[in-house]
Amino acid sequence: MIKESVQKAINEQINKEFYSAFLYLAMAENFEAMNLKGAAHWLFTQYKEELGHAEKFMEYMNEVGGRVELKAIDAPKREWKSILEAFEDAYKHEVFISESIHKIMDLATRENDFPTQNFLQWFISEQVEEEEQTLAIVQKARLVGEQGYAIYMLDRELAQR
Template sequence: MKLSEKMAEAINKQINEEFYSAYLYLAMASYLESQKLKGAAKWMEIQYQEEISHAMKFYAYMNERGARVVLKAIKEPQKEWNSMLEVFEDAYKHEQYITSLINDLANLAMEEKDHATLALLQWFINEQVEEEANTSEIVDKINFVKDSPNGLYMLDRELGQRPAVTTTQGEEQA
């Protein structure tokens, strides 16, 4: 069964949001790298890869359902922050925003009785719980170490230990 025009349009918008998320996280990585926070920068680079994989999951789904993917311009992300804390606070707020968009897609799928899309979105709903929890935990840890250079150093090292994203075939990405 082919996707409705309304659902295809909504998923196309989400694909754009996922690519914007990738751009935003890469901009955050660049800022963190410029601040010599290489571990936090690596964490954000992996987050960038994860967002690309989310966009591609929607892309593949649209093709499976016979809908046309229409790529639109990706807006320029913010490029400056005042601190690592501000970067991760913004990342947390952004994940909350993405959660609201995924929930809107799920509501539309329920309205349209589109069970296949709802099944796909269940994966994204669960993923967003994890995304919000991860960024919130990092914000809490940054607040915990406050202005301690030693604490920040240890946290930066911890963030740099984040494992790379894997594809559905189990291959590592970046």
């Protein structure tokens, strides 16, 4: 049986993954409204990935006899003026999520919860990727700046995801 303290931390993480999904969905809708369809597509794909993360945590809780507790999801920000602004927020958010997962790993280590430590390995690698990919887009968006044609090209690149 999974310990109460670890269950609590995982339930909080489930909420954070749903919030992540909500944040990316809000960003996707923002770029739909701006007709930057490539950015919208990239972010909508990320929204679905985040739902998958929440589901993965829930599945694990069920496997180890924990009880999933769903909490209210905070409303995300509504407006981003540029691809750069959105991806800067996305990168910061992913760093926050990585730290949150590292804290659960720390807790599972202190609690001698080996199955949870093993389970979290996947998320630790996943977060390295998520930080890397959002930062790469921030760096490209910085390079592009305010140049309309370059923004158009970046949007086309984001459509490839």
